[in-house]
Amino acid sequence: MEKQQAQQTDRVDDSLHGHDERVEDAEPVQHVHLKTIVLLIAIVTEYAVQVFHIVGAGFLGSSVTAIVGGSNKSTWLVSTMSISAACLGPPVSQAADFWGRRWFVIILSSFGCIGCIIVSRSNSIGMAIAGQAVSALSQGAQPVIHAIASEILPRKYRPIAQASTNSAATLGGILGLLVGGALTLNNPAGFRTFWYITAGAYGLSTLVVFALYHPPARELQQKYTTREKLAQLDWVGYFLLITGLVLFSFSLTSAMSVYPWRSAQILAPLITGSLLLVGFAVYEWKFTRTGMLHHDLFKRGRNFAIAELCILAEGISFFAANNYFGFEVAVLYDQDQFHAGLYYTVAWFSLLISTWIAGVYCSRSKTIRLPTALAFISFTLFNALMASLTPANGRKNILGYAPFLGLGLGTALNALVVVAQLSTPPELISITTGLMIATRSFGGTIALSIYTAVFSDQLSSELPAKVAAATIPLGFDTSNLGQLLGALTSGNTTAISQVPGVSPSILQAAGAGVKEAYSLGFRYVWVTAAAFAALAVIGASFLIDPTAEFNAHIDAPIETEEELSRGGIAEKLHHHHHHHESHA
Numbered sequence: 001m002e003k004q005q006a007q008q009t010d011r012v013d014d015s016l017h018g019h020d021e022r023v024e025d026a027e028p029v030q031h032v033h034l035k036t037i038v039l040l041i042a043i044v045t046e047y048a049v050q051v052f053h054i055v056g057a058g059f060l061g062s063s064v065t066a067i068v069g070g071s072n073k074s075t076w077l078v079s080t081m082s083i084s085a086a087c088l089g090p091p092v093s094q095a096a097d098f099w100g101r102r103w104f105v106i107i108l109s110s111f112g113c114i115g116c117i118i119v120s121r122s123n124s125i126g127m128a129i130a131g132q133a134v135s136a137l138s139q140g141a142q143p144v145i146h147a148i149a150s151e152i153l154p155r156k157y158r159p160i161a162q163a164s165t166n167s168a169a170t171l172g173g174i175l176g177l178l179v180g181g182a183l184t185l186n187n188p189a190g191f192r193t194f195w196y197i198t199a200g201a202y203g204l205s206t207l208v209v210f211a212l213y214h215p216p217a218r219e220l221q222q223k224y225t226t227r228e229k230l231a232q233l234d235w236v237g238y239f240l241l242i243t244g245l246v247l248f249s250f251s252l253t254s255a256m257s258v259y260p261w262r263s264a265q266i267l268a269p270l271i272t273g274s275l276l277l278v279g280f281a282v283y284e285w286k287f288t289r290t291g292m293l294h295h296d297l298f299k300r301g302r303n304f305a306i307a308e309l310c311i312l313a314e315g316i317s318f319f320a321a322n323n324y325f326g327f328e329v330a331v332l333y334d335q336d337q338f339h340a341g342l343y344y345t346v347a348w349f350s351l352l353i354s355t356w357i358a359g360v361y362c363s364r365s366k367t368i369r370l371p372t373a374l375a376f377i378s379f380t381l382f383n384a385l386m387a388s389l390t391p392a393n394g395r396k397n398i399l400g401y402a403p404f405l406g407l408g409l410g411t412a413l414n415a416l417v418v419v420a421q422l423s424t425p426p427e428l429i430s431i432t433t434g435l436m437i438a439t440r441s442f443g444g445t446i447a448l449s450i451y452t453a454v455f456s457d458q459l460s461s462e463l464p465a466k467v468a469a470a471t472i473p474l475g476f477d478t479s480n481l482g483q484l485l486g487a488l489t490s491g492n493t494t495a496i497s498q499v500p501g502v503s504p505s506i507l508q509a510a511g512a513g514v515k516e517a518y519s520l521g522f523r524y525v526w527v528t529a530a531a532f533a534a535l536a537v538i539g540a541s542f543l544i545d546p547t548a549e550f551n552a553h554i555d556a557p558i559e560t561e562e563e564l565s566r567g568g569i570a571e572k573l574h575h576h577h578h579h580h581e582s583h584a
Helices: 002-024 034-059 061-068 076-099 102-120 125-151 155-184 188-212 219-223 226-232 235-255 264-287 303-332 337-365 369-387 397-422 426-474 478-490 493-497 504-540 561-565 571-583
Strands: none
Touching (some): 034 076, 034 155, 034 188, 102 188, 125 397, 303 397, 369 397
């Protein structure tokens, strides 16, 4: 029964959208000029800097803690950023509809610059995390950047707009790995230079947006007074979401290394945060229609809800690779940080290619469902292949596995953001994108705690067993096993040489045992990630292609009506398309 109703709703929607499509040619043709393209480049560069920063923060965590200490808190260098993106995305997106996008991008990006300077000067882990928390405010601008890129171009070019955003992010990621790795090669203190460079990049990109982005005032900006705008914001929703997410994420991140799972320090914020998030869902469902989860977002069929679930799974899958890919290459195959990063860039290069292929394909075929399903099949395959790695095999295989990660990332991010934007009302594009980015970041936060728990659990049981099995047959005294394990896991060569009864052959056997234990820990991380990706394949197959929405309409042009009516960059394409249709 429900299925029939859904199909009827879809048919009604399609007929409505089909009507829009027929009217499209009656509307004046809107052309894009160089002014819009230059702004698009400036906006996506801002995003590239953010990814440069977040990839570097994950990659250089061990370099930072080697200098300032506090290795058990290094996860917070990245967690502050994912928590900030999840918390700030929806409120900033909603406010940007009332006050315009410009100042939100400029002010939040400025915090990126300030925070990076603090990290570069830090002399304790607390100061480094505080600096990251300040710079993490820049993550609040992420959904606004995605929205600007989409709304300044014709709707049929949305996948191309998202491809440009993703390819900029990819270049930022590749540069983050290469620059971060090169600066800290045999010199952990090089992390300071990395954060100085990031501060400069934030500063420069913010100035460029300040100079180039002067959009005309939107209808909502002029329609309401400041007091009316403030009254329309979802203050109860913000309170429940932000406090709930911060407490929930704090407990998950701290449970990884700082406090035991069953301690009051973990359970109190975990339970409180969970209750607040449930309260947020109930409030948005029953007590308001126009909050962050605006009810109109769900009126045009099931696509938005499915896109949310899929991007949650994408966030969970991506953070497995982001945190464990380089780590595994370094541990199993004795690679330094820089060369482990080089292996990871293979995935980013394939992302760069796949996001453009996906963008052009979605734009031309006007389909989303097939590319999204293929993206998650690719994610599942990548995680399954990574789970098969052992210390004895796979070093060369990794280069063949990594492109499947890039293919999944490039296609899924592009298609999911586009299908969400085209399946919701145009005036809600900002909050639509904000919720998508927040959900992805929330998925990442959950993922980090799940993977750390799985990995640590395996390692704590397998490490003593594997090292004992490798060394005791060679005559090593079991009473010294604890000391040997401590020395091996710290990587301190002096401490290893001081363990009684250690010979080169015992040390070699112990090293092989450590690698075997680690490979089992990694395997369970990849299996967990594969399970989430496989679920998303099923979800993606229920998407409905918003074919009629791929039209020539521009939702928020930065050019005047007069400029848009003049022939522009896409003029020849349009005439060719028009000519072809008239003959058809």
